Amino acid sequence: MRKIINKPENFVDEMIEGILLAHPDQVKTPGEDPRILVRADAPVAGQVGIVTGGGSGHLPLFKGYVGQGLASGVAIGNVFSSPSSQQVFEATKAVDGGRGVLYLYGNYGGDVFNFDLAADLAELEDIETRTVLGRDDVASQPKERKHDRRGVAGIFFAYKAAGAAAERGDSLEEVAAVAEDVVEHTATMGIGLSPTILPTTGEPSFDVPAGEMEVGIGIHGEPGIHRGPLETADEITDRLVSALVADLGITAGDRVAVLVNGLGATPLEELYVMYRRVHQLLADRGVTIERRYVGEYATSLEMAGASISLLTLDDARLALLDAPAASPFFQEV
Amino acid sequence: MRKIINKPENFVDEMIEGILLAHPDQVKTPGEDPRILVRADAPVAGQVGIVTGGGSGHLPLFKGYVGQGLASGVAIGNVFSSPSSQQVFEATKAVDGGRGVLYLYGNYGGDVFNFDLAADLAELEDIETRTVLGRDDVASQPKERKHDRRGVAGIFFAYKAAGAAAERGDSLEEVAAVAEDVVEHTATMGIGLSPTILPTTGEPSFDVPAGEMEVGIGIHGEPGIHRGPLETADEITDRLVSALVADLGITAGDRVAVLVNGLGATPLEELYVMYRRVHQLLADRGVTIERRYVGEYATSLEMAGASISLLTLDDARLALLDAPAASPFFQEV
Structure with missing residues (x-):
């Protein structure tokens, strides 16, 4: 290890x-439980809250996207493990500014179970919630079953857009619609070259022999x-872009945002x-890249590998990407 | 591999x-040679230029720090190899705004040789230059020989401060003095847990067996x-901070900036x-951390490991750290 x-x-x-x-000016724990982080000025009165979360080991997911114009709170679990429903509920209460809370997180069974329970707890306290699931990993299910896909790095686009919508004062329905619209227009595929070593066991979580690659790998090492x-x-x-272009039906004249994401050990070079x-x-296909993001946006500890995400753009989505944001790991000025 | x-x-x-x-709005190549990058608005008339450079394989060093309030140009070589004197000279001409050019780079023999030659070439064209060397790696030489130390991640502080000084209109002498002052007050030490694999050979550039560590390692795998x-x-x-505190003579009441830098494969967590x-x-010693930077600022391809840099602060240095900056990999608003 x-x-x-x-x-x-x-x-x-x-x-x-x-x-x-490191970031006391941007995030805080609302209570005793350190696994819950919210933006330092939460709750923001009159603004829809956005709660995300999931397992640890994916920085800057999830804790890095808490701040102005992004998520307003996060509940995280152990490495690659869901937070509890109680933790999600605590985050919900801490960010509720009176206009409801959007749950925006990746589509994994444990997370869905716990966020749904938290939604029930919130309802008992008259906090309205909506749920939008990141499900951008095109390798995890064929297009006919796209609603069952896993969520991976492309959720960054949904945070950015939904956070901007909340910040400008949109209603819960509107913020949820923005997030859903972005999820619908986002596709991601990744490639893994080495496994992740889990801190608790010191053992690889899966196997990719040196000199091989796993196309379509998930951020927990799910097979591709x-x-x-x-x-x-x-x-x-070529493999990744072809799959994404086909999945999103991208054709000449389309405009996109691109995210080239490192999974942990792969150099920025x-x-x-x-x-x-x-x-x-994309230039060969007559597609315009309006915005690009290159770096580590959603990792899997020290996995070597990368993913590519595409978001097809219209003027509304582009404006939301460009809105100001400030969090420990991402800012847009 | x-x-x-x-x-x-x-x-x-x-x-x-x-x-x-990816970043045509921020950087450009001034001529035919792609190994030379300068800020998109170079040369900035009436402003001292700052040229840096060195080998590739250290992103965001060096190319990531070209922009407003940072370096104004960079010449880079092959992986872990110096750029040529001609390339440094071309960068110099491209950023010269009439008030001279500061050479600010890490203390390595090949780089010193080529930047010094470039300075001679610049002099022939009446471009005045000054040189300040990053030499923050306390493990590379004892304090009595600190002027022979290697430059590593702490050069980030010097870019930030010198870039801010140039941006506010300081003279070449003044910008060089700012850079020198920051270098004098910066110390770094690193630890390596795994070697770097050179792309050209596919072989590890040095050896750190699994389960061992090399304290004081350089960013090219120099022994510690x-x-x-x-x-x-x-x-x-504890090891790293003790060494840095002793080297800089930090005592209770002092103020510092901290950089915890990942060398490539080490997760942000x-x-x-x-x-x-x-x-x-530092809190135990009564030292105040005024600013902190946590992430990958100077890497060594996919080396596992990290370094810690400390910069002791006075009001002047702190103000320069806080000045606006905008480059592909670092911005301060």
Whole structure:
């Protein structure tokens, strides 16, 4: 194990302690439980709250996107484990500004179970909630079953747009509609070159032999759609972009936002080599890249690999991407 | 090899192509040579230029810090190799706004040789230059020989301060003095847990067996001051902070900026576990952390490891850190 940690069982809480010590101007814990973070000015009266969450091990997901113009609160669990319903409920109460709360998180069974329970608890306290699930991983289910897809890095776009909608004063219905619209127009596919080592066990969570790649891998190492010898950056990018373009039905004249995301151990240099190819491929198809994001936006501890997300744009979605945002890991000025 | 690349010999140029395609509003190549990047509005008339550079493989060093309030130009070489004197000279001409150019880069033999030659070329064209070397790696030489130390992640502070000084209209002498002052008050030490794999060879550039650590490692894998079994995050952080505090002579009442920097493969979670300990250690000593930066600021491809940098602050240095900056990888608003 090549990790800079103390006792594995303290890993998550010590990491959160570090975030709170580093960013006291942006985030706070509303109560005693350190697993719940909300924006420092929560609750914002008259503004729809947005609660997200999921397992730890994906920074900057989820804790990094709490702030102005993004999510307003987060509940996180152990590494790759859902937070409890009670934690989600506590986050909900802490961000409720009187206009309801959107639950916006990735489509995983444990998270769905606990957020749904939290919604029931919120209803008992007259806090209205809506739920929109990130389900952008096109490799996890075919298009006919797209509503069952997993959520991965593309949820960044949904945070950005829904957060901007909440910030401008949209109603809960409107913020949920914005998030749903962005999810509908987002597709992601990833590739993994090495496994993640879980802190608690010190063992790889799955297996990708050196010199091989897993196309369509999930951010917890879920198996993809193709395992084979490692290809070149261009071949890999061609595979991913082809799948995304087909899934979203992108054609000449379309406008998109691109996210080239590192899964943990892959150097930024390699992400730019991939971005270069994405740009070429989309230009060849007559597609305009209006905005691009290159870096680590949703990781899987130290997995080597990357994902590409595309969001098809209209003027409304583009304006929401460009709205101001400020959180520990992402800002838009 | 677990890399997403095409032909290894094209790695650097394809990466640069990606950066240029992604950030055309912020950086440009002034001529034909893609290894030279300058801020998009260069040269800025009446403003001192700042040229940096070095080998590739350290993103966001060096290309990431070109922009408003930071470096104004960069010349980069192959992975871990110096740019040529001609490339540095071309960058110099492209950023010269009539008030001279500061060379600000890390203290490595090849870089010093080529930047010094470029300074001679610049002099022939009546462009005045000054040189300040980043030499913050306390493990590379004892304090008596601090002027021979290597430059590592702490150069970020010097970019930020010198860039702010140039932006406000300081003279070349003044900008150089600001950079020198920051370098004098900066100290860094790193730890490596795994080697870097060079794209061209596919082989590790050095050796750190699993379960061991190299304290004081350089960003090219230069040997440190201690090799031994991997310790806990707190033990490691204690080692690094103790060395930095002793080197800078930090005592109760002092104010500092902290940079906890990931070397490539180390998850952000682990950097926050370290930051938490840095905060505890400095608070215990009565030292105030005025600003903190946690993330990947200077890497070594996919090396697992981290470094800690401290900059002691006075009001002048703090104001320069807080001045506005905008580059592909760092912005301060």
